[in-house]
Amino acid sequence: MKKVLITGAAGFLGSHLCDRFIKEGMFVIGMDNLITGDMDNIAHLMGHEQFEFVQYDVTKFVHVSGDLDYILHFASPASPIDYLKIPIQTLKVGSLAIHHLLGLAKEKNARLLIASTSEVYGDPTVHPQTEDYWGNVNPVGPRGVYDEAKRFQEAMTMAYHRYHGVETRIVRIFNTYGPRMRMNDGRVLPAFIGQALRGEDITIFGDGSQTRSFCYVDDLVEGIYRLLMSDYVEPVNIGNPDEITIAEFAEEIIKLTGTNQKVVYKDLPVDDPKQRRPDISLAQKVLGWEPKVSRADGLRITYESFKKLPKEKLFRVEHNKFEKYIKK
Template sequence: MIFVLIRACDPRTTQVKFTRIVITGGAGFLGSHLCDYFLGAGAEVVCLDDFSSGREENLKSSAASGRLTVKAADVADGCDVPGPVDAVLHLASPASPTDYLRMPLATMKAGSSGTFHALDLAQRKGARFVLASTSETYGNPQVHPQPETYWGNVNPVGPRSVYDESKRFSEALTMACHRSQGLDTAIVRIFNTFGPRMRKDDGRAIPTFITQALAGKPITVTGSGTQSRSLCYVHDLVEGVVRMLHSDLAGPVNLGNPEELTVLQIAELVRDLTGSSSPIVFTDRPTDDPDVRCPDITL
């Protein structure tokens, strides 16, 4: 359990309050699991995705419901959905280091123009808006664990800034609409998440380590491996997003697992669970790679 917000939102026991939901970035890792959740709960879902990092195959199980509409679109260019909409969940953005370093300008546009258009859609439809922000807004934190009141320690011009600052801007834009227009908004700051549908090549630790271990290749740990991460399973993270949607909170609210592991411990755990004999090797750390990452989930 991540935390307690308002109430559980299990599709087996809870009637969906929101019957038609737009999910930008719905073909991505997290977005596709949210599509599954809401379709399983009886809602209609409109997925907007440009498929720059998301994959159509992530939506195969959802398509069988008959209540999923998929539109290939870049929300940075506009966000138009006909008919009524009860909620807009804005997840569209490259999220892994591999992707946002490969697509720096698209990442900035997703956080700026994309967020503007998604907010505008919510405003026009009278819908609740949920922004999927990130623990990266804290940068390389000097406060540990990180509470929502911490303003962060971000390099504004480093290579990671295209993601960090785009999300910080999207939070500011969301709160500006909330305050000036009375828009019903919520912000969740998502910490490290893992689970099915992560791409093998997305550059994050879990899929990278598993792929290397299963292939019998060296498991590459950056730096000394003493840097920490807190890992949350995707289904638990989805529950947190759903609870935030159903709450009356504006946030930001941290979503994640408060139990830390070092990156070296994660590599060793993956090697043990896969039965691999792969050696663990150490490589240079990326620029601005955070030393620690752990959410304070106290409400």
């Protein structure tokens, strides 16, 4: 049985990856310090013969006994609220942690895949975004702690691949959604659905003309799995190119939930990307991958899962420290 280490295992994406690799017949070691992860996401795996959970901070030295075939590094805060709440930890998990994990991959002769992000493109001047675009990033802005951590992580990964011959893969993830997303974490989809379920007005930052492209989590996991098993070492965009404005998306959520809220507008935060859409030509060519789940179907599944959340999660408000960086 092959063995895989998944960091950030109790997070939204990490937990779905645990499910997938168990389904593929592998033994999964899930590692998470639970700063933003939630044990409820992997509660169904506790006691499974193919799963072991270790609560641990991967910015420290990482050791795994025995053989190890694959490492997937998904330990990182992934929401705007978290960036400012734990900025130093965000930078550490993109620098110290990847250094430790690359060393572990070298020691074990394991293949390592890192979760990078569309945020490496910053507020893009090229649209849609292709992998050869270097980005438009403000390294000292409030989002810089996340953007630059991911960019450094990519550079370190390629350095270990070129200098030490470590087998590495880099996935650049675009906006992804689905069950197990954390409610009220500052990302647009759980924010809108949460406001609808609580009967609150839907809040749009900016004039609503900015765009996003939403990929359902099952499609993303399939793309990640194919990339890990491929021979391709350069970064690959994985996301859904079906682009929509935030204002249009708010109307979709109102229609989906059958609610009757108003839409209110607030000023746009500093460095918030105006447009986001992946060019997935490379993924189609080298992985034979493209998204299958329509936004209508994915949103329906996600909404049904959110409706089942306990009230303490639905009504828990996480303070958005980004508000102090909003231009007035």
